[in-house]
Amino acid sequence: MIVPIIFAFTAGLLVILSRQVNGRLSLSTSPLISSFWNHIVGFIFLSLVGLVIGGLIPPNIGEIPWWVFFGGPIGVIFVAAGSWLITRIGAINSTLLVISGQMVSGVLFDWARGIPVTLWASALGIVLIIAGMALTQRKR
Amino acid sequence: MSMPTAQRPKPLHLVLAFGSGVLLTFAVFINAEAGRYGGALFSSWLAHGTGTIAAILFLAVLWRHQRVEAAASEARIGKAPLWAYLGGIVGAATVMLTSTSVNTPLALAGTLALGLAGQVLLSLAADFWGLLGLPKRRLDLRDAGAVILIVAGSLLIILFGLNAA
Numbered sequence: 001m002i003v004p005i006i007f008a009f010t011a012g013l014l015v016i017l018s019r020q021v022n023g024r025l026s027l028s029t030s031p032l033i034s035s036f037w038n039h040i041v042g043f044i045f046l047s048l049v050g051l052v053i054g055g056l057i058p059p060n061i062g063e064i065p066w067w068v069f070f071g072g073p074i075g076v077i078f079v080a081a082g083s084w085l086i087t088r089i090g091a092i093n094s095t096l097l098v099i100s101g102q103m104v105s106g107v108l109f110d111w112a113r114g115i116p117v118t119l120w121a122s123a124l125g126i127v128l129i130i131a132g133m134a135l136t137q138r139k140r
Numbered sequence: 141m142s143m144p145t146a147q148r149p150k151p152l153h154l155v156l157a158f159g160s161g162v163l164l165t166f167a168v169f170i171n172a173e174a175g176r177y178g179g180a181l182f183s184s185w186l187a188h189g190t191g192t193i194a195a196i197l198f199l200a201v202l203w204r205h206q207r208v209e210a211a212a213s214e215a216r217i218g219k220a221p222l223w224a225y226l227g228g229i230v231g232a233a234t235v236m237l238t239s240t241s242v243n244t245p246l247a248l249a250g251t252l253a254l255g256l257a258g259q260v261l262l263s264l265a266a267d268f269w270g271l272l273g274l275p276k277r278r279l280d281l282r283d284a285g286a287v288i289l290i291v292a293g294s295l296l297i298i299l300f301g302l303n304a305a
Contacts, residue, residue: 012258042228101161132289
């Protein structure tokens, strides 16, 4: 059980590490150019991993719905936004506010799709998150 | 070379950061659907491939503006170190780790909760020490309060709200 725990925790570290690295590149280029490099370098790396492991492309690729091909383009905007943010408001503020958006929209998205959500926990969670977001704002 | 100094978020930053978190919810949902067809490696490969094409299209449309911005950035900060081009490998490795841990007793909820801890701890360290050539930020009581409230709220949602366990 210790290995998956280390994996999951390390994944969290890497999310921030990649935002830092992409943010540094964006300082010398632009957030969008940095996001381009992030995607093409990741694509080349994953292609090589796929070549080694084999069976990368599933035989049923023709049956995949069209909207599945838009996860990547959304990711380009997400990565560019992350670089723009981390170089302006720092790492912890970026992390907290992005997670806030992910959590609140995740609850609403599941709820809208008819997936049962536990109301008290979700509502209390959203209230705490909004209070925390207010605290990140500069004093007036 | 003068690095920018980090500031406290203004409403514009808050809206953009929150909005990118919303985008992330959709990207995760879409990429999970790709994973149902071809597994986690295929899903990440597809997202990086279609993302590369999209980035080229975005850059083609905005090229005039992007070229000016890049030239100004390089004149101000200097060339990026070579390691700054390797963020994509870090991101690709992330997918491998999470897609492994999701399929253990940790499941999605445990993976998300531990990932949240990793994200927050490295972010605090990065601001405190100014890691990897990004601005250093003083952390104060307001930061501590925001961390506690947002982490507590997120854990409530992950562990009890979304029935993801």
